[in-house]
Amino acid sequence: MEISAAGRLEVRITTADVGKRVSVRRLSEPGAPGEKFTDTVGVLTSWDKGVLVITRKDGQVVRIAESSLVAGKVVPAAPARRRGPSASYEELAAVVSRAWRPVESERLGGWELRAAGGFTRRANSVLPLGDPGLPLDAALDAVRRWYGARGLPAYVQTATGAPGTQEALCAELEERGWVREVTAEVWIGALAPVADRAEGARVVLSRTADEAWLARYQRKGLGGTALAVLGGGPSVWFASVPADSGGVPSAIGRLVVDGRWASFAAVEVDPGLRRRGLATEVMAALARRALGEGASAAWLQVEADNAGAGALYARLGFAAHHAYHHYREPSPTS
Template sequence: MPGDFSSGARLEIRITPDDVGKRVSVRQLTEITDGHPTFTDTVGVLVSWDAEVVSVTRRTGETVRIPRAVLVAGKVVPPAPVRRGPGVPAVTAEELERIASRAWPAAETSALGGWTLRASGGFTRRANSVLVGGDPGMPVDRALAEVARWYGDRGLIPYLQVPDSSPLGAALDGRAWIREGDTLVRTAPLAPLTSLPDTGVTLSRTPGPDWLAAYRRTGERADAALAVVSGGPAVWFATTPGGIGRAVVDGPWALFGAVEVAPSRRRRGLATAVMGALARQVYDEGATAGYLQVEADNAVARAFYDRLGFLDHHGYHYRRPAA
């Protein structure tokens, strides 16, 4: 990553194992050609340091393993600036995930130090996973065993929801916990969204039969799904022929989700109308910023939210045991 070390600067390794968990910029020697060295820079969270290898997790979630023998420089750098539009409050990834958890409330929760274990009869990974934040208050292996026991008692797969910047990711790599469900959390100021058209959209405080019929994720867990989608500080449901959506107000923040359009009704502006109707309602209730979760590989959804002004705030992914 150019710019972290100037070409004429003295190369020094100014990081130590005590800096694990901090954001760093490191430089490694990649090759020497005709007496001229070539370097590569990596910026991210220092997740481990041993006698042979230094591991740094980038913002994308990729973990780079750098042999100590080729590490030529390193320093602690400030946290990455969060991209946000006007009217979007400054908030950390952990703080926004706590807000999001209230807007998609699990039927049952239990604290494990700074972690929150959540269960909702298997309806969605988010409502049936551990919200990882801070220290579990015990060694990692013991915490993972406790997680496995808690979810096993409920007949559920033990999932962890892990921020991409968390040092826990590298620890799980070494413990055969499979990574899946890479997700981006995106934010946007609400005021511009209130000018979107909303023709034909009906809003209600509860999900009516048409809304529930259009929501395709309940499966055989209809009761659990209804409890989760209906929960939250101040919930609104949007319904239009062929499209639905949901928003939850929590102070200055509004979560948008469950925006779905029937395949036969796509490219008619229904998703935009749903977002517009919800945005006006939550703005009237005092929210100033919107946020949402979108799977990282969903290019169509990401492009749609790009057009509405949403920017990436942070990423997270899920982990589950390999066996």
């Protein structure tokens, strides 16, 4: 925290620093006995009428009364990764989108409106990678009409925690009553260490998801739209570990190869066979396939509360790149 030559804490940020990453300290309860301090680090997304709005790396929007500030300063961006592949948010967001294609999309300036009959929020949300070409309120009205015409709720997918992400848009959506429903992280890592894992279980690769694969997949009642999303992408592979008794596979996974990037998704294991390395073996087989197609880096998505998956992927050399969030339109009564 910023300290003057006289040893006093100082507020060294102003309204001119909106859009920059800052660190601030404030009194939790100004004037109360035993005053306590609270520190907040994130992007200063607005400073208006005596209130600072800071959007943290995890997407949480924090509102701070100017009168409660004790100290504050502009801080540099988070340090660059020291291992594994490097990627800008813009590059990775485009790759992630191509790996989970909607069945219908339309451009609104730099925004992509995506729909797939309601199968997953990723395929049924706006991806805002630029200016929509309209004032924000008008753009959001257009978004609601587009999804309403398809009988779907309107979602906007935003990202935080990396250079070029959308902390300001998160704050604007929350100000308008949009509700953040889901937060997950995109992790990246080198592909070769995953492929080098020892082979064990017999992993079968296929270009299509057969009935057995779908029976292990956590989402049930899949129709043609869902199958189109699962099968979409530049180069898609499905992995299965056949069960000893036949029928539903012991483990499954999905791979999409897109240039230097490979994505892992739908890595699922029979609950009775977990902690036996099957998920790692599925990923290793898919990684070897991706290396054969020229990929060198990998990404995957981890829900914020899935500690088990996070531990597995960390052991395989992955680390978080950025967080993403889905904001749902306000209800008509809100």
